[in-house]
Amino acid sequence: MFHSIKSKFLALCLSSLCVLGLAVGAVSLTALTRATSREEVDNMNRTAELYCSELDLKLVQTEDVVSFAATGLVSGASAGTGALWDGERRARFTAGLDRILRDTLLSLPEARAYYTYYAEELTGGAADGVWYVREDEHSPFRQRQWYKASEFLPENGQELTLYTKSAETGHGHWVEPYYSIAQGKMLISYVMPVYRDGTFLGLVGVDLDFGEILRSLERRPVYETGYAFLADGTGKTHYHIDAPQGVPEDHLGAKLVDKDVSHGATSDTDALGRYRIDGTTYDIATCSLRNGLELLVMAPTHEVQAEARAATLQLVAILIFCLLLFAAITLVLTQRLTRHLQALSSAAREIAHGNLDVKIHAESDDEVGKLAGVLQHTVDSLKETLARLHRLTFNDGLTGILNRLGIDRALENWHAQAQGTPAVLISLDLDDFKFVNDLLGHAAGDEALRALARRLHDFFGRTALVARNGGDEFTVLLPATTAAQAERLLSELTQTPQHYLYGGVERSFTLSIGYVSYPDQAESLRDLTRYADAALYATKLKGKNGFSRYTAEQEQVDRAKLSFSLRDISQNLPGAIIVCSVADGKLLYANDEAFRLLDCTDADDFAAYTQKDVVRILYPGDRTETIASVRSQTSKGEARQAYVRCRVRTKEGAVRYVLAFARKRASAYYGEVYYIVMVEEKEPA
Template identity: 25%
Template sequence: MKSIQTKFIILILGCVLSSSFVIGGAGILSSKKVADEDSARIMNLQCENNAEDINGLLSLIEQSVNTLAVYASEELTDVERLKTDPAYVSEYTKNIRSVAVNAANNTEGALAVYVRYNPEFTEPTSGLFWSRTALDNTFQQLTPTDFSRYSPDDVEHVGWYYIPVKSGKATWLEPYENKNINVEMISYVVPLYADNTTIGVVGMDIDFNVIKEIIASTKVYQSGYAFLTDEDANIMYHKELEKGTAMSGLETTLQPVAEELKNGGGINHLFPYSWRSEKKEMTFATLINGMRLAITAPASEINATKNTLILQMSIASVVIALLAVLLTIYMTRRLIKPLRELNTAAQKIAGGDLSVSLSYQTKDEVGTLADSFQQTVNHLRKYIDYINGLAYRDGLTGVKNKTAYQEAVALLEEKSRTGKPEFAMVVLDINNLKTVNDTYGHDFGDMVIIEACKVICKVFKRSPVYRTGGDEFVVILENGDYDHYEELLDRFQMALDEFNEYARHDGKLSIARGIAVYDEYIDLSVDNVFKRADEAMYQNKMMMKRMQKEEAEAGLESAQESGAPDPY
């Protein structure tokens, strides 16, 4: 017959062991879920940021070509004379030439610009075609392609004209190799119409290497990388695969991923697959030209932190369980009180509450068990806080990142639905950052971003500062800063002037800014406030560029008046 003490020990041991396994299991499951979500967030955020960089470049190209197309349409005053009068065609071409060349000069990666007229009623070489030369990298006028030498079905030579004309809309053509200069290009072409007549096309050839460099520079975890496909999941750029390779024909596990790419879904989660016997996970985003930017990394690297944490928690659970057995045998009566406390704490943690604080403190084995339990909870809480910090903090500047900004916007949206919040948004953008990167390198560009962030945080030290892009920051003003936003903007200009007064020439800061105050009668959403602030920032940027241009012209005139030789 078992004694009461034996039964009591068995009962206590059962409770302690059960509690230990519940705590460990709940902690492991919770940690696994959090780690999986954060890994997906990191991959998706990287893909989203890179897609925004490429889309920004493509948008600037579209803007240049669309602006040239609008100007070409406005300059065309007589369609019938364009069809019948060669002199009018020549004069019209001369009028739009300077605008076309200027647009190409101010478009990143532009290799050629052209305006071609309908060969059905103009000369087969009519229009203009300017291309960069290999000698001095400047645009030179070349003879346009002779339409009479090719059939309209010859996509290789004149597809750039007939494809957008037949589709009746602006078109991004797939990358192709220009064998004349051995450069891979991607073209954006806009058809021109007037009086229900096809007038011609306006187009620009872009160095595809500009986009490839962005993709090639993408690094995720230790060996993760990015690649580019078209809308049919055919490789456009990959560090290992040839261009044109169909992903669906490589390995069986890639077929579902290829279908997802064809469907063009947005960034949602990670897609698992195997490549050369290695398990990988991938996410992707659809670019504005229809291509897919994908980011992939080995599953072992993505899950490394999670696996380490699970192993540590498993070991900790086993150690706690063994320790509980020894302490129960020798300290049955003293274990009653702390075991109750541990059991209560275990229930809280199993329910997702990590705010556990054990009050039982002694220098014996029971105190050691309680302390180990508390440390395990503390480590778990610190790790979760650390993971959240990675997800919401910008790695370069230390301020809040775009994910944190999106959550702040969601909170403001909720406030606007339930009340009348008072807030304003300040959008700030570092001018000429690309020029700095190209001239002094990206490390120096990062220093410029950091210095700009310091100036912003110094002025808006009581308001949250978010870095939402490579050179863009957003500040949300509430309470006292909202009431004195005009004073803060003046202080910001003074702080910027003070910084530039002591900075080297190559370290001076130029920051465009715009502000918008929430108005419940015109702002249907918080995003409307951001758009108004962003537009104000853009106008400020344009004004600063005009002032710089005027100052440069004034300096040139002054130099000429003083007898200095013309630099040109």
């Protein structure tokens, strides 16, 4: 059935699109369901929180008014004398307090009454107080008959009224909804007892129209047919505008279907409950008010989920449209792809056979054309990578000049074409390079190597082959150069020390060089390399810092002599060897015996203890005298040396006696330095 590339590709694309569409659709629907479910919960909770905050604002305003009045009552009582207040003063205070309460509560539409009851102790035994009531928000407050405050105290013995709880607790208290016979309506009240120094002064309270609060909630929109209502703190009693006295939560036959419609996607406090009432499911969000009541927002589930259903249908329609569109595009692309696949196949075979010069022409801007462009870019990148690998293989990563492999190949190419033309092969290295690394660190050594590579390249010119064999060893080939010409060049090169900059300080080093001439001294590459190496070691045996031409006698040199380096000798002498700067006492070198003398484990431990200052080695009581003695002795005579007995203090705090021999000499690297040898002695008797 599928014999051609076109049919196979078309079948593959269409089946892949179907599978992809189903997978994307399933994932998208799942994600959309979760997202919309969360959005539904958030919308319901936001609605509940908005209405709750508005109602809480009214409750806070009520509490503030009562608290202000209570504060005024305490202040007024504090100003009294004798019977605390006389009637005239109390009347003036009551009138002022009445104006304040009246003016403040006029801005609170639900306020229906406010009252202040004075304790008999405050009035000198006389019954006094105020109680103002209004019918609705448009009516003025009118005074009603008042009662003694003592009637509401627990110790009165009478049946406790709705205000008694506040008197008992000693702080403000919201009274649960109740029906007031005097006012003929459902109210909620905030009552606050007033005390001064433990003495009961009276009560201050405000009544709010509970029915008006329920009506305002009923007017609030919740989707299309939803509504808001109140419940007590347990949620068992519901308050509706049609039943302000409260009805049981199951009065409509409500049955709990799901206590968390998000199934854990939200916190317990944000979870929506789902109930079934008369065959219709409702989602309910709950929010707590500051007076202990609960505000509930309820809407039919199909209204809450209407946006989710619309989004789901829209997503399904988009997926179907995309599948059809992708199928049509696949048909068109299949026609175009098959025209260029053969060309790409031919180019791939050329690349597989190692032909990286192939040119792949992108005849279109579609995926196949882009594939052709990417393949061409890959081939070009591969060519560049191979060239870069070639450079990394034959060039030194630190200096950029040829490495050992590079110079070997370059010498082979030169030797194949030399045909007896005079040339000189040079082998050289940095003198005492190990001291640069040991004293200044490998970063300084690297900078010295880079500086030398630049110097050799600039000095010998572009025709010379300059390479770093490894470490501090370099090789230079001077083609078309005689031995006499090379000697003049090397004489000029070694007349002055080489320089490099490290740590903002210019430092110097010298070179040891050996060279051999072609073809009069050697013809093969093996002999040229060996003879140049022998000449280099001959220079080192003569004291370094110079150059030597190969002679046959140099082959007989016992190189074992060079195995005794300064480090070998210094580490095995029976004494502590220390080198320091004359100018500032900075420590430049110390051997293992010096570490042992001061109870240090290694060079880092030694440097940390001495802070690279030679003075810190000396016992504090001997420092001034010892330094003065050494400076005095080394400033006299040609020997410029000193003998001194002194004490040193170790890292562990021990004091040891030493005989020190110091000699002052000039160093090409560090100026004047002290070479010091210390031998431990027994403590004097």
